[in-house]
Amino acid sequence: MNNEIIPQYNVIKREYSHNEKILLGEMRENLVDLAISTGENFQASEEKLLNDIRNFLFLRINETNENTNVSNEYLDDLSRRFLRDIIGYGKIDSLIQDDELEEIMIIGTDKPVFVYHREYGMMKTNLQFGNEGELRDLIDSIARQINRRIDQESPILDGRLIDGSRINATIPPVSADGPSLTIRKFRRDPLTVIDLINSRTISLDLAGFLWLCIDGLGVKSANAIISGGTSSGKTTTLNALSAFINPNERIITIEDTLELQIPHEHVIRMETRPANVEGKGELTMNDLVKNSLRQRPDRIIVGEVRAGEAITLFTALNTGHSGFGTLHSNDARETITRLTNEPMSVPEIMIQAIDFIIMQNRIYTPSGMSFRRVSEVAEVVGMEEGTVQLNKIFQWNPERDTIENVCITSHTLEQIASLSGKTITELHHEIENRKIVLKHMINQDIRSVEDVNSVIELYYKNPQKVLNRIILNR
Ligand SMILES: Nc1ncnc2c1ncn2[C@@H]1O[C@H](COP(=O)(O)OP(=O)(O)OP(=O)(O)O)[C@@H](O)[C@H]1O
Numbered sequence: 001m002n003n004e005i006i007p008q009y010n011v012i013k014r015e016y017s018h019n020e021k022i023l024l025g026e027m028r029e030n031l032v033d034l035a036i037s038t039g040e041n042f043q044a045s046e047e048k049l050l051n052d053i054r055n056f057l058f059l060r061i062n063e064t065n066e067n068t069n070v071s072n073e074y075l076d077d078l079s080r081r082f083l084r085d086i087i088g089y090g091k092i093d094s095l096i097q098d099d100e101l102e103e104i105m106i107i108g109t110d111k112p113v114f115v116y117h118r119e120y121g122m123m124k125t126n127l128q129f130g131n132e133g134e135l136r137d138l139i140d141s142i143a144r145q146i147n148r149r150i151d152q153e154s155p156i157l158d159g160r161l162i163d164g165s166r167i168n169a170t171i172p173p174v175s176a177d178g179p180s181l182t183i184r185k186f187r188r189d190p191l192t193v194i195d196l197i198n199s200r201t202i203s204l205d206l207a208g209f210l211w212l213c214i215d216g217l218g219v220k221s222a223n224a225i226i227s228g229g230t231s232s233g234k235t236t237t238l239n240a241l242s243a244f245i246n247p248n249e250r251i252i253t254i255e256d257t258l259e260l261q262i263p264h265e266h267v268i269r270m271e272t273r274p275a276n277v278e279g280k281g282e283l284t285m286n287d288l289v290k291n292s293l294r295q296r297p298d299r300i301i302v303g304e305v306r307a308g309e310a311i312t313l314f315t316a317l318n319t320g321h322s323g324f325g326t327l328h329s330n331d332a333r334e335t336i337t338r339l340t341n342e343p344m345s346v347p348e349i350m351i352q353a354i355d356f357i358i359m360q361n362r363i364y365t366p367s368g369m370s371f372r373r374v375s376e377v378a379e380v381v382g383m384e385e386g387t388v389q390l391n392k393i394f395q396w397n398p399e400r401d402t403i404e405n406v407c408i409t410s411h412t413l414e415q416i417a418s419l420s421g422k423t424i425t426e427l428h429h430e431i432e433n434r435k436i437v438l439k440h441m442i443n444q445d446i447r448s449v450e451d452v453n454s455v456i457e458l459y460y461k462n463p464q465k466v467l468n469r470i471i472l473n474r
């Protein structure tokens with residue numbers, strides 16, 4: 001990519017005055033004293049800390065400027081800046097605060113900090129780390145915040161910030177040119193299936209179809225693997241599609257870093273744990289998947305299937321549980337190849353437990369922007385001569401930018417029909433009804449996780465009532 005065409009993201013840098021710097025120094029000392037005297041119990045809430053800072057500033061400024069009155073606005077502003085300086089992320093704090101940013105990338109000290117903006121794509125900021133020490137200090141303070149360490153012995157840090165953002169830091173010798181830090185920002189307001197339809201990541205037809213299959217009318221809920229490249233939006237799609245799970249299911253989610261935000265009431269969230277400093281206490285994905293089977297789940301959701309947990313998950317799927325997961329791969333066939341080879345090593349015969357492989361793609365435009373599409377939905381329809389058979393049912397057409405239904409019969413629909421005693425026509429009618437509900441949400445701009453979830457929940461309780469209400473409102 002040519003540097004000249006990367007747009008600029010400017011952070012307004014505000015320097016402290018001489019007096020403000022002195023106050024900040026005093027403030028820090030006070031806090032250190034407080035932290036020492038309260039020991040491990042020191043856990044100030046942000047709000048309380050802000051209040052304390054403001055009171056401190058009020059007293060100190062009035063002491064020194066007996067005759068001049070400082071404005072409330074100035075006090076508020078300075079207290080907030082101090083708070084960010086004390087508990088924030090220093091130089092990059094304002095980037096962390098900006099919800100429009102998807103990713104923050106620090107690739108060394110001789111280059112500017114890059115960000116990926118949700119609307120403008122890749123951007124170059126006017127921030128740069130002066131030397132390796134400064135960047136190391138930031139990485140170290142992040143590591144401390146999350147009770148982890150990064151050093152010569154373990155030079156890679158993978159973790160989650162308090163606000164849910166995912167971070168990855170590396171230091172030499174693994175990153176030869178100096179420390180690096182990548183922050184995938186947590187979305188406070190996650191994308192829902194309605195957002196994904198609006199942004200054309202999935203189509204209304206596909207959403208209606210998947211809603212019926214994921215629910216399976218209570219007789220057969222579909223299992224799905226969402227596959228794609230790095231940052232293609234797999235977790236987001238998985239999260240959005242989870243809204244279709246019947247609210248009476250007991251769900252267990254298992255992740256390396258908590259990312260999923262499933263709106264259902266009955267969810268148990270589990271997170272893996274790395275070994276401690278003595279190399280003990282590690283809890284792997286596989287430990288947690290095994291454990292989840294003792295918790296009588298209806299649905300197991302594995303954030304990212306990567307290694308030994310795959311076989312445990314597939315055992316669960318083959319014994320009547322339902323499951324979802326994401327996996328790194330470039331197409332449906334490769335998904336199976338990866339699952340059946342080292343280190344996952346799932347026997348081919350077990351792969352048949354998956355109903356759908358949903359491929360997610362991130363497509364880059366020449367201007368550095370990108371968009372995401374579900375590029376293919378394939379059904380696993382059985383085995384022939386030892387090879388898993390796939391049936392492509394939806395495919396993205398890049399020329400028209402539409403997701404097309406490329407197969408008349410769906411194996412999953414046939415299974416639901418035969419188990420529920422309904423005809424395929426009746427199932428299609430039900431899909432149409434669910435599309436009416438989705439369309440209604442699009443038209444009424446019902447899109448937040450809570451709102452979408454409550455409409456879906458109502459539909460599960462009393463579908464006819466929801467449909468009647470929508471039709472009356474037309
Ligand atoms: N359909 C979408 N439209 C717009 N933004 C999206 C979409 N899907 C994901 N994103 C954004 O892209 C970023 C990466 O998404 P996500 O974490 O879902 O990707 P991923 O494929 O799971 O990544 P990884 O490979 O790191 O696990 C997030 O900031 C997310 O908000």
Ligand SMILES: [Mg+2]
Nearest residue numbers: 234235304326
């Ligand atoms: Mg992911």
